[in-house]
Amino acid sequence: xxxxxxxxxxxxxxxxxxxxxxxxxxxxxxxxxxxxxxxxxxxxxxxxxxxxxxxxxxxxxxxxxxxxxxxxxxxxxxxxxxxxxxxxxxxxxxxxxxxxxxxxxxxxxxxxxxxxxxxxxxxxxxxxxxxxxxxxxxxxxxxxxxxxxxxxxxxxxxxxxxxxxxxxxxxxxxxxxxxxxxxxxxxxxxxxxxxxxxxxxxxxxxxxxxxxxxxxxxxxxxxxxxxxxxxxxxxxxxxxxxxxxxxxxxxxxxxxxxxxxxxxxxxxxxxxxxxxxxxxxxxxxxxxxxxxxxxxxxxxxxxxxxxxxxxxxxxxxxxxxxxxxxxxxxxxxxxxxxxxxxxxxxxxxxxxxxxxxxxxxxxxxxxxxxxxxxxxxxxxxxxxxxxxxxxxxxxxxxxxxxxxxxxxxxxxxxxxxxxxxxxxxxxxxxxxxxxxxxxxxxxxxxxxxxxxxxxxxxxxxxxxxxxxxxxxxxxxxxxxxxxxxxxxxxxxxxxxxxxxxxxxxxxxxxxxxxxxxxxxxxx
Numbered sequence: 248x249x250x251x252x253x254x255x256x257x258x259x260x261x262x263x264x265x266x267x268x269x270x271x272x273x274x275x276x277x278x279x280x281x282x283x284x285x286x287x288x289x290x291x292x293x294x295x296x297x298x299x300x301x302x303x304x305x306x307x308x309x310x311x312x313x314x315x316x317x318x319x320x321x322x323x324x325x326x327x328x329x330x331x332x333x334x335x336x337x338x339x340x341x342x343x344x345x346x347x348x349x350x351x352x353x354x355x356x357x358x359x360x361x362x363x364x365x366x367x368x369x370x371x372x373x374x375x376x377x378x379x380x381x382x383x384x385x386x387x388x389x390x391x392x393x394x395x396x397x398x399x400x401x402x403x404x405x406x407x408x409x410x411x412x413x414x415x416x417x418x419x420x421x422x423x424x425x426x427x428x429x430x431x432x433x434x435x436x437x438x439x440x441x442x443x444x445x446x447x448x449x450x451x452x453x454x455x456x457x458x459x460x461x462x463x464x465x466x467x468x469x470x471x472x473x474x475x476x477x478x479x480x481x482x483x484x485x486x487x488x489x490x491x492x493x494x495x496x497x498x499x500x501x502x503x504x505x506x507x508x509x510x511x512x513x514x515x516x517x518x519x520x521x522x523x524x525x526x527x528x529x530x531x532x533x534x535x536x537x538x539x540x541x542x543x544x545x546x547x548x549x550x551x552x553x554x555x556x557x558x559x560x561x562x563x564x565x566x567x568x569x570x571x572x573x574x575x576x577x578x579x580x581x582x583x584x585x586x587x588x589x590x591x592x593x594x595x596x597x598x599x600x601x602x603x604x605x606x607x608x609x610x611x612x613x614x615x616x617x618x619x620x621x622x623x624x625x626x627x628x629x630x631x632x633x634x635x636x637x638x639x640x641x642x643x644x645x646x647x648x649x650x651x652x653x654x655x656x657x658x659x660x661x662x663x664x665x666x667x668x669x670x671x672x673x674x675x676x677x678x679x680x681x682x683x684x685x686x687x688x689x690x691x692x693x694x695x696x697x698x699x700x701x702x703x704x705x706x707x708x709x710x711x712x713x714x715x716x717x718x719x720x721x722x723x724x725x726x727x728x729x730x731x732x733x734x735x736x737x738x739x740x741x742x743x744x745x746x747x748x749x750x751x752x753x754x755x756x757x758x759x760x761x762x763x764x765x766x767x768x769x770x
Contacts, residue, residue: 253515260327272394281650291387294653301655321473325512331386335448355497366464379627382604391605392437428638433619452495457510467509479504483525490517579678586623587634587742591649591658594745601656604630608648614639636724643697669747671722671740679737682712692726719752
């Protein structure tokens with residue numbers, strides 16, 4: 248193969264992987280079925296690894312192929328598959344254009360202690376029962392939050408502009424989309440983390456990948472033994488240092504004519520820039536030990552131990568709970584003791600220990616009820632999705648969140664089973680209900696309840712008032728979303744810490760009505 252083409256091939260492959268991944272993270276139309284989404288996310292390392300621990304299947308073997316690819320070709324995952332790596336490359340490209348002179352890098356020593364610290368801490372936290380460390384550092388999940396908070400609103404804005412233009416020509420090919428909720432604190436947290444990644448990339452190339460990212464550290468360790476690797480041919484090398492100046496991983500020591508393969512991200516910039524073809528990407532026997540050198544047993548044992556750790560099911564770590572209190576005054580404030588976790592998560596503790604907050608389910612949710620959390624799950628559950636009934640409700644006929652979840656934090660459910668999963672129980676606050684306070688008819692909650700757990704009973708004169716039959720309630724939040732009282736709802740859902748099964752109401756069950764998001768009273 249002509250090695251000068253390697254960089255171009257890498258760029259093309261990166262686009263092929265990243266564009267579909269970005270699309271599924273920002274799509275609000277439900278254009279792609281869940282089976283296609285699962286295939287697109289297949290190679291993302293951390294989601295695949297976590298899913299294999301929970302449900303081992305063909306769709307959860309992507310991380311194994313990534314490990315094999317790394318052992319054969321080096322860290323091609325970091326250069327072609329990882330969307331956060333692509334984002335950093337774009338930052339590098341832009342920073343090079345902004346500067347008067349061409350961007351130059353230089354060899355820097357490995358931050359070994361920091362590197363293995365950032366790798367070890369998330370594993371320890373995971374073993375204690377929380378995915379919080381993985382949530383913060385997993386590159387795919389981080390990119391998912393960036394896509395959801397930044398790229399998705401731009402995509403929606405462009406869609407709505409296109410709708411306006413087409414409607415002026417009486418063309419109705421696409422529909423407008425309205426964002427129901429904006430969560431400033433998760434947005435700020437995402438912005439701060441993104442700012443750190445952009446800063447490190449702008450100033451030091453792939454420093455984040457080679458110091459902070461736990462996936463980069465693990466793949467970097469395996470890459471030390473890869474069959475194909477970057478090698479400097481001493482007979483052809485002019486010691487000009489061009490390769491080191493183009494190495495965004497800062498891993499080429501041109502003075503010693505050596506390459507730190509644990510940090511090389513296989514970008515092939517050096518191969519293309521070398522004026523004498525003195526640096527090559529070629530086969531190398533990783534098991535050949537030079538005289539006077541020995542195999543590092545401590546690193547080998549560390550890798551084995553890491554594999555055992557990651558295959559161990561986590562235990563439960565107590566979470567710090569925070570009540571959600573509305574800011575505005577009302578007659579009876581509503582306190583929700585527990586957040587509502589998605590259908591298929593089984594329990595809050597299990598969900599907190601498995602979810603990496605990639606927000607793929609948030610983007611896929613057609614009613615926008617899934618929203619990033621702040622402290623609703625406690626500090627260690629920060630950014631993980633929860634049902635926010637102020638933004639929407641869990642559609643009775645929908646199960647897309649479990650179908651697309653890449654980590655297995657939300658298990659896929661059959662629709663008939665999902666319809667009986669009790670996420671929480673509706674609680675009626677009579678003192679807030681307008682039937683009580685204004686002596687007027689309402690019934691919005693009962694009208695939109697898909698199981699008729701909320702039904703109307705005689706109250707005063709001809710008035711009727713809601714009553715909740717908790718055994719039939721599935722906690723979908725349709726009643727809470729439809730309730731017109733402000734600022735506190737007269738009916739709300741209290742989340743179940745462990746999901747239960749509701750009874751099937753054979754007599755009164757009815758199709759769920761469509762809620763008109765544009766009207767103040769959705770009935």
